[in-house]
Amino acid sequence: SAVISQKPSRDICQRGTSLTIQCQVDSQVTMMFWYRQQPGQSLTLIATANQGSEATYESGFVIDKFPISRPNLTFSTLTVSNMSPEDSSIYLCSARQGLPNTEAFFGQGTRLTVV
């Protein structure tokens, strides 16, 4: 199993600013993912964070708005740029080994409110 530390756990930000969320895994993992979860909704994948290369974004998400870094196999950041109230959500970091039969582990999530 893997333990994931995600911070900040929550934040209230002004519109137009940016917030960087950090995700630290206690062991090396092949895959890291970033999700967004609106209140009462399921998880929506933002992107797959690729080590040493550009992240792979899902439809509806772009690098300019959600730049992602992954400098090594245990760490990743997600930045929410030029925030608007519509970006208020829970952002979740997830890690998984590169096998389809492995479970994904999750950080505690970041509850973001944009005012």
Place this chain on the structure above:
Amino acid sequence: AQKVTQAQTEISVVEKEDVTLDCVYETRDTTYYLFWYKQPPSGELVFLIRRNSFDEQNEISGRYSWNFQKSTSSFNFTITASQVVDSAVYFCALSEAKDSNYQLIWGAGTKLIIKP
């Protein structure tokens, strides 16, 4: 296309009742994996179980049991003698062996409320 359906948006029962959460999936892959996760009010997703497509044996873990039926493409989750601490949102998810992106396909989730 792959899909996971959790038709029950919310279930409310009184403590000690048994409750079953439904999960129906769609996939064209012959090898796939199904998962259940629990998301308590604190927000962190907790892994509960994984089942592969070749193993249709039901599984029991304490008060929790899972019924996997390929014939109906279902992977249902039953909590026996429910407790207030079981209150959470439960997600079912699918992973396909042919997916080189190793993504999980998530159901919409079922909010379970256990009343004392």
